[in-house]
Amino acid sequence: MKIPTLTHLRGYVVILITKGNIESFINALTQSGIHVWDVSPSRSNTAEMKVLLKDFHDLRPLLKRTGCRVHVKNRIGIPFQLVRLKQRKFFAVGIITFFMLLFLLSSLIWDVKVVGNVTIATEDILEAAQKEGIRPFQWTYRLKHLDKLSKELNMKLPGTSWVGVDKKGTSITIHIVEASEPEPKPLVSPRHLVSKSDAVITNIYAEQGRPLVAKNIRVKKGQILISGLLGDEANSQAVVAKGDVKGLVWHEYNIQVPIVQKHKVYTGDTRNRKYLVLGNRGIQFWGYGKVPYEKYDIVEEQDPLTWRSLKLPVGWMTEKVMETEITSETITGEEAKKQGLEGAIRDIFAKYGNDSKVISQKILHEKKENGKVYMKVLFEVEETITEEQTIVYNQGE
Template identity: 45%
Template sequence: MRAPMLADLRGYVVLSLRGGRVEEFLNEAAREGLRLWDVRLTAPGQGKLKLDLDDFFRLRPILKRTGCRVHVEKRCGFPFVLKRVLRRKVFLLGAAGFLIGLFLLTSLVWRVEVTGTEKLANETVLAAARQEGIYLHQWTFRLKGLDELARGLLARLPDATWVGVERKGTTIRIRVVETTRPEDKPLVSPRHLVAKKNALVTKIYAEKGRPMVLPNTYVRKGQLLVSGELGEGENRKWVPATGKVFGLVWYESTITVPMEQVHRTYTGDSIEKSYLIVGKRALQITGYRKGQYAHSVATGTPKMLSIGRFRLPFGWLKETVRESEEQVYALSAAEAEAAGLKRARDDLLLRTGEGARVAGEKVLAREAKDGKLHLKVHFEVEEEITSQLALVEAP
């Protein structure tokens, strides 16, 4: 006979049967309608079977009539599991407490994230969110609907075009799209543009104001380039002159280049050293017995202990010492001159600012002495030559 449905839920027992008339017992149990299954005769006058828990107490009359005896070998099913659990009250209370605590912890807001802000400070968004009820350790069931929260935040953030609120577990994500506004131009007073260096004018870009010089005109430092005065007589108007004027400026540079260049390369071999840091002193702990290199480069970053925001005067340092080789390369006069000119050009362009370019160069003198090449070079650099001259009182 197959196991009845819901046998595990109702519970059942595994019985061993012996003595008396076993076959007669099985026949009478079947006639009485007892739910039994997995019946097996293990030996003459002995057997095993499984019986529904509800029918167990109906066995006694049948056992008396047939002279058989039963022994419960195993108790199975939900009623017996529940009984064992109820005996362990501490375990049951602990499990209940764990489930309640888990529910409470997952019902709190543990993280609030703000994304999409550039000009708007995150603190401003978080302050507006707190006013709408979004803050750490808030109960999630006390929060308003996500759409309602988004509308409330948008009303409290005038510099935002759109606000979205998303909840994922115990995290609230606030996405902000900021309002795009044109940049406020600073107010400037009327002014002229004058030359900051002696130069030969090459290009004039006057955005506002009246150009006072022409290309290929030589100007001196302080000379007026773009006037902030427009019109004449009663129609005269003073404006802040804006624009750019480029000109050729002459420089003379003295350059010294070593004829021998030293290049350092790593061999791939390295050793590790550890130090204990106490205050401003370091005590070496490991790496004593390892060989020393003739040339090496040491790198390492100290890690100091801290408690919260307080940094303690204790820490450690792991230093890596890499072996290196120095190779000396002899430069020809042409190579040394090219390297010196390149370095001089880079220095000039760094000093003269954005938009500058070297228009020409000429070596005035060169001399090799004491293993070095000495150069005297004339450069022509095209650069912006304007500076502002404020007009305190307009005539």
């Protein structure tokens, strides 16, 4: 038979007909105009079929006439779901309350960020934005149009050439483009460039000032390399000496490296703690109890709820508690020696600049004692050796 329309909305039941004259019962259904469908015999002298909820009670006289009996196997459709929901009132109220809270929370501003500002203080921008109603826990429907907010903030914030207000979900971002102003040149006093250490000159470039040394000359710490005084004693002029001087400098390092080295590794055993996040608060739902590890690391994973392009202030957070342990590794004396030298070279680059160059290294003393390798190493390094020295005039001059 033809299936009626909107069966799920109207509700229907799956029934099993037993005993009596089933063939006469089906013929009686056809004559009475009661819609049944998916009629199928289950076993001898039984038949299964579907009938609309509104027609179910009309089956009684037909069943009595044909001597059949009916057994309801399943109830399907919205009418039955509403009945079940009515029986669980607290559950229904909880669902409605949850979606109402979700709607209210998504209608609030939870976060206000400022990006692009360099010289203008973030606090000043947030204060001006607050006067325009842009603040956390503000209802979104109470905000002015974003274009209007941008114009008003631009007028209230001196030093900005453009201000943009962008709203995504429950977050507002204020974009700042500061007005470009010529950078004031720093006032620099006349100065010399002097050597900051004993060295042998390898290269000298004087952009401004008078060079007093040449290549392959040995200089002492504090010696003037490029003078800021031009001319002679009768006619002299003080300028800001500029330039670059490189020289060979010797650095002595006392290095010690342990033979047995300890490292932190993950064992692979983890425990999870789950939280329901509401705004900036979390309610723990899973993973109670003391952490069973002596040593461990914790990694957080955020999983906020989203609706289309909106990021809602509700979601889940998982804390992964990962067990760690300390392992020991024994290295050879040569490996320890290599590690110590590499560490010293990294320290040289960090202290004296990445443009420095290690020319040579000489191990002055080496020994293995108390589970460590000890070395005294002399490094020959080509580096920039200049530092500034202000020219001081005598009182009588």
